[in-house]
Amino acid sequence: QVQLVESGGGSVHSGGSLRLSCAVSGFTSDLKTIGWFRQAPGKEREGVSCISISDGSTHYVNRVKGRFTVSGDNSKNTWYLQMDSLKLEDTAVYFCAASDYAELDFNFFGYWGQGTQVTVSS
Numbered sequence: 001q002v003q004l005v006e007s008g009g010g011s012v013h014s015g016g017s018l019r020l021s022c023a024v025s026g027f028t029s030d031l032k033t034i035g036w037f038r039q040a041p042g043k044e045r046e047g048v049s050c051i052s053i054s055d056g057s058t059h060y061v062n063r064v065k066g067r068f069t070v071s072g073d074n075s076k077n078t079w080y081l082q083m084d085s086l087k088l089e090d091t092a093v094y095f096c097a098a099s100d101y102a103e104l105d106f107n108f109f110g111y112w113g114q115g116t117q118v119t120v121s122s
Helices: none
Strands: 002-007 010-013 018-026 033-039 046-052 058-060 068-073 078-083 092-099 116-121
Touching: 002 092, 018 033, 018 092, 018 116, 033 068, 046 068, 046 078, 058 068, 078 092
Parallel strands: 010 116
Antiparallel strands: 002 018, 018 078, 033 046, 033 092, 046 058, 068 078, 092 116
């Protein structure tokens, strides 16, 4: 009963920026955490960032720390991933996800969006 829809993907040159959006709908009252994941061709899905809905605390994987920023507006059920200084290795399908658990951990997400493609070129 929770749906997530990502948008904002596209193609950029290295060093460029994109902002991904995640619209959450359905029964959202019990959600505790919003996460962003990505999957590059031929690779496993990996966690990128997550944010606590209750207090706004955040976590980033080292590969994106200092370049990506997660934020959101819970009253609008909309969450964002601002991506700056994009690198070729950031190319992937990006997914937003939601969790009923408060831990800033990539292992507890049970609701998933369909993904949006981000392509970074030289």
